[in-house]
Structure formats: C-alpha cells, structure tokens
Amino acid sequence: MKFKTLSELAACCQEEEKTIGRIMLSEQAIETGQDEEQVYRQMAEYYEIMKEAVRRGLDEPVPSRSGLTGGDARRVRQYMEGSETSLGREACMALAYALSVSEVNASMGRIVATPTAGSCGIIPGVFVSLQERFGWDDNKLVMGLFASGAIGYVIANNSFISGAEGGCQAEVGSAIGMAAGALTEMRGGTPVQAVHAVGLALKNSLGLICDPVGGLVEIPCIVRNGFGAVTALAAADMALAGVRSVIPSDEVIQVMLEVGGAMPDKHRETGMGGLAQTPTGKRIIRDLYGKKNTGNNKGGSPQ
Amino acid sequence: MRFKDVFSIIGPSMVGPSSSHTAGALRIGRAARRIFGQRPEIAEIMLYGSFAETYIGHGSDLAFAAGLLDFEADDMRIRDSLLLAEETGMHISFTKGKGPFSHPNTVRLKLSGGGREDVIVGSSIGGGNIVVTDVNGFEVNFTVRTPTLLVFHRDRPGIVAEITGLLGGGGINIGFMEVDRKSRLGDALTVIETDESLSESLMETIRGMQEVTRIGIVDLTAKGVV
Numbered sequence: 001m002k003f004k005t006l007s008e009l010a011a012c013c014q015e016e017e018k019t020i021g022r023i024m025l026s027e028q029a030i031e032t033g034q035d036e037e038q039v040y041r042q043m044a045e046y047y048e049i050m051k052e053a054v055r056r057g058l059d060e061p062v063p064s065r066s067g068l069t070g071g072d073a074r075r076v077r078q079y080m081e082g083s084e085t086s087l088g089r090e091a092c093m094a095l096a097y098a099l100s101v102s103e104v105n106a107s108m109g110r111i112v113a114t115p116t117a118g119s120c121g122i123i124p125g126v127f128v129s130l131q132e133r134f135g136w137d138d139n140k141l142v143m144g145l146f147a148s149g150a151i152g153y154v155i156a157n158n159s160f161i162s163g164a165e166g167g168c169q170a171e172v173g174s175a176i177g178m179a180a181g182a183l184t185e186m187r188g189g190t191p192v193q194a195v196h197a198v199g200l201a202l203k204n205s206l207g208l209i210c211d212p213v214g215g216l217v218e219i220p221c222i223v224r225n226g227f228g229a230v231t232a233l234a235a236a237d238m239a240l241a242g243v244r245s246v247i248p249s250d251e252v253i254q255v256m257l258e259v260g261g262a263m264p265d266k267h268r269e270t271g272m273g274g275l276a277q278t279p280t281g282k283r284i285i286r287d288l289y290g291k292k293n294t295g296n297n298k299g300g301s302p303q
Numbered sequence: 304m305r306f307k308d309v310f311s312i313i314g315p316s317m318v319g320p321s322s323s324h325t326a327g328a329l330r331i332g333r334a335a336r337r338i339f340g341q342r343p344e345i346a347e348i349m350l351y352g353s354f355a356e357t358y359i360g361h362g363s364d365l366a367f368a369a370g371l372l373d374f375e376a377d378d379m380r381i382r383d384s385l386l387l388a389e390e391t392g393m394h395i396s397f398t399k400g401k402g403p404f405s406h407p408n409t410v411r412l413k414l415s416g417g418g419r420e421d422v423i424v425g426s427s428i429g430g431g432n433i434v435v436t437d438v439n440g441f442e443v444n445f446t447v448r449t450p451t452l453l454v455f456h457r458d459r460p461g462i463v464a465e466i467t468g469l470l471g472g473g474g475i476n477i478g479f480m481e482v483d484r485k486s487r488l489g490d491a492l493t494v495i496e497t498d499e500s501l502s503e504s505l506m507e508t509i510r511g512m513q514e515v516t517r518i519g520i521v522d523l524t525a526k527g528v529v
Contacts, residue, residue: 043313110318162428
C-alpha cells in the first residue's frame with residue numbers, strides 16, 4: 001500500500017485526483033495480484049450480506065444466543081412509525097439498522113466484520129439507510145466500503161481495532177471513524193474533509209472501554225453500534241460543513257494507541273470490569289453460567 | 304504491517320458474535336488442522352487471557368471445533384460444530400491456562416491422532432486476523448492470509464536456497480519467509496508465505512528432498528479472498 005497514514009492517503013488522492021475509495025481499490029488489486037474487477041466483486045458481495053443482515057434483524061428478530069438481547073431494532077422502527085422521533089426519521093433509521101445487524105451478529109447469524117463483529121452494525125446502519133434516503137446505486141456504496149476500508153487499514157496498522165487490545169474505542173470507535181470518513185466522501189466531500197471527519201469521530205470515542213457483560217457481544221455492544229451510526233452521521237455533517245479536526249486525525253489515532261495501551265486488562269474484553277462487574281452485570285452472569293451448559297446450548301436459530 | 308489489505312478490515316463474512324473470538328478462533332483451528340494435515344482424533348485446547356475468560360459466551364469453543372472440522376467462517380453449521388466433531392470421532396477438550404503470552408487472545412492446541420502429535424500456538428489479533436506464533440517448539444510468526452508452506456527439515460548449508468529455488472522454478476512468488484531451528488545443523492522449520500497456491504507436484508518434490516521430514520500446507524484462499 002502506498003499510504004501508511006491518513007495524511008498520506010489524502011495526499012495520494014489529491015495527487016492522482018482520485019477518491020479514497022478509488023485509491024483503495026487500485027492498491028488492493030496491486031497488493032493481491034487480482035484484477036480490480038475481482039476485488040470489486042468481493043466487496044459487492046460483502047455489501048449484499050450487510051443488506052441482508054439489516055433486513056433479517058428487523059423482519060425476523062430472534063433472541064441472542066444467550067437470550068439476553070434481541071428485538072430492539074424492531075422496537076425502534078415501530079416507535080418511529082408511531083411517533084415523532086427526537087433524532088429525526090433519517091438518523092433514527094440509521095440507528096435501527098445498526099441495531100438490527102448487531103442483533104443478527106449476537107444470534108450467530110451471518111454478518112461482515114467492519115472492522116470487527118462487535119462493531120459490525122455501524123457501517124451497514126449508515127450505508128443502507130443513506131442509500132435508501134438518497135436513492136444511491138450499489139456502486140456508490142461499494143466504493144464507499146473501499147473508502148472505509150482504507151481508513152480502517154490506517155487505524156489498524158497505527159493503533160488497533162480489537163477490544164481485547166485497545167478497548168471499545170478500537171472497535172466501535174474505529175467503525176465510527178470509518179463510516180464518517182466514507183460518508184463524507186459519498187456525499188461529495190473532499191478527501192481532506194473525509195480525513196477530518198475521521199478525526200472528529202475518533203475524538204468522541206477515545207477512552208471507551210470494552211466491558212461486555214458475561215463477555216458476550218451484547219451488553220453494551222449492541223446499543224453502542226446504534227449510537228455509533230448516529231455519531232458517524234454527525235461527524236460527516238460537521239466535516240462537510242467545514243469543521244476541522246484541529247488535532248490532526250493521525251495524531252488522534254496515536255492517542256487511541258496511547259489510551260488503549262494504558263487501559264487495564266479488566267477493561268479490555270475480559271468481562272472482569274466495567275458494566276460486566278456491576279451488581280446487575282454479575283447477576284446476569286450468574287444466571288447465565290450458573291445453570292449448566294447455558295452458554296453452550298441455549299439460543300435462537302435464525303436460519 | 305499487521306493488517307495487509309482492505310479485506311482484513313472489511314470482512315470476513317462470518318457467523319457472529321465476535322470476529323476475534325469466533326472468526327479468529329475458527330481460523331486458528333483451521334490453520335492448526337491444515338498444519339496437522341489430517342483430522343485429529345484428540346484436540347486438547349488451552350485458552351489464555353480474554354479467550355479463557357469469555358470463550359463460552361463468544362462461541363469460541365464452537366469456532367475452534369468448526370476450524371478443526373475445516374469449516375469456513377460463515378458456515379451456518381458452526382453452531383452445531385461441537386456435536387458434529389464428536390460425531391466424526393474428534394474429541395475436543397478445553398482448559399484455561401495461565402502463561403506469559405504477549406497477546407491477550409492466545410490459544411495452544413495440542414492435536415493428536417494417527418500416531419502423530421502437533422502443538423500449535425496462535426493469537427487472534429482482531430477483525431478475524433490471526434498469527435501463528437509457535438509450531439512444535441519452533442518460534443514463528445505467520446498469518447495464513449496467503450498460501451503458507453511449512454517445511455520441517457534438518458539444517459544444512461544451502462537447504463533454504465534449494466527450497467526457495469524450487470518455488471521460484473515453479474513460478475511461485477514468496478511474500479514472507481522465516482526459519483527457526485532447534486540447534487545448528489539440527490531440526491529446523493522453514494515457513495514460506497506465497498502469493499500463489501502450490502501445485503501438487505511441487506509439494507511432492509519438496510516433500511521428497513532428503514533432509515525434509517515433513518511439509519504442511521495452509522491454503523485458506525480457495526474461496527476467493529479470505
């Protein structure tokens with residue numbers, strides 16, 4: 001890859017007068033020795049899986065494997081149909097779609113890791129809702145996925161994308177940054193604006209710990225995906241309005257590395273601290289694992 | 304670079320709930336199965352760090368079993384894989400280990416069967432990506448993102464050049480390689496990540512070299528990009 005940082009990525013785009021998505025597609029083809037058509041097809045297939053996951057979580061909601069969560073996406077959609085929402089219809093739709101994909105994930109359904117399964121709802125939530133709203137063709141969204149992948153590639157190689165390494169800021173935080181940058185580009189923003197959107201978004205999730213109850217990708221992961229989709233919309237809007245990330249985005253990524261490195265083990269996906277160790281969190285774990293084999297054999301069967 | 308391409312960020316397509324604890328676990332199991340080269344009869348799996356604390360909730364146990372059965376990460380049979388493994392005569396056990404591993408998601412798999420035994424250590428580093436860090440006491444560091452050849456051989460001057468020469472002659476480009484040995488002129492393991500898949504005849508030629516005791520192939524690229 002010819003870029004290691006977001007500023008290098010933006011410079012590549014300016015030099016070659018290409019979008020971030022376009023640069024990523026060419027670089028991927030060079031890196032893997034495949035032709036661009038093959039690479040594109042793979043990404044287009046992933047987008048289909050994302051759309052299917054959005055649909056499945058809303059139309060066929062099932063409880064998670066543990067039985068702890070499920071059905072929240074549908075609750076939000078029903079609420080939208082009956083009331084005036086505070087967020088407004090469009091942002092609320094992104095929220096519902098993100099919840100939906102995360103719920104499919106928790107039920108051991110099929111999703112695409114973006115960049116991880118714990119954060120798999122944010123990009124589909126933003127992308128699918130915006131596609132419906134603006135009537136975009138699939139091609140635009142697939143190229144948007146390449147843009148988000150380029151951003152994630154920089155974050156992953158300069159910091160981290162797993163909760164076990166860097167906390168939730170590394171998973172949900174990265175996904176919000178990726179979605180925000182890609183959305184800025186899809187809405188006609190420049191590569192520089194897209195990079196600002198990443199920095200703006202990441203700053204808002206710095207320090208977020210990974211503290212899932214029972215170690216399950218459910219509480220609070222699912223709602224954080226919903227919040228994440230809404231935050232990505234806000235970051236893209238700020239960037240498109242001309243708001244800049246005063247601390248450059250590459251420096252914000254270094255802060256994520258610093259903060260994640262300093263995070264205690266109990267706040268990095270071990271279930272040993274945070275929400276997982278609250279009185280209610282502990283009770284849930286006791287109820288779940290106290291019963292023999294509960295973790296192994298219980299749960300919905302969506303497909 | 305730990306993450307080499309766009310599909311290590313967007314992807315894999317997988318069955319939830321966790322890319323590191325489900326898809327990554329499956330991938331380590333699958334790499335181990337391919338290194339072992341056949342279906343193991345017994346798999347003793349020791350989990351460390353976050354794997355040890357949260358494996359049941361994440362279905363990591365199902366994922367390791369699915370990997371040992373050589374399933375893809377988005378195979379809907381994963382949820383039944385422990386039963387399916389038992390049905391095929393594979394006995395899998397899980398224990399929690401304590402150890403000074405550098406990565407929070409580490410697993411040690413001891414596979415046995417057919418008179419053979421392999422011990423493989425790997426870590427899941429996020430987004431479904433993995434590194435294998437130890438094979439039978441050889442210190443290694445490979446990712447199986449491209450076809451990976453493991454050659455177990457006795458050390459002697461020129462042996463590595465002969466192996467790479469054979470690959471070059473077969474039109475195979477090397478992206479990464481490493482050698483570790485137990486002692487000078489002793490047992491060695493050469494690991495080579497290649498851009499292309501190796502042909503059966505090329506593998507046979509390498510297998511037939513005098514100093515080569517065994518080879519392993521981990522090629523998980525059959526279904527497009529993985």
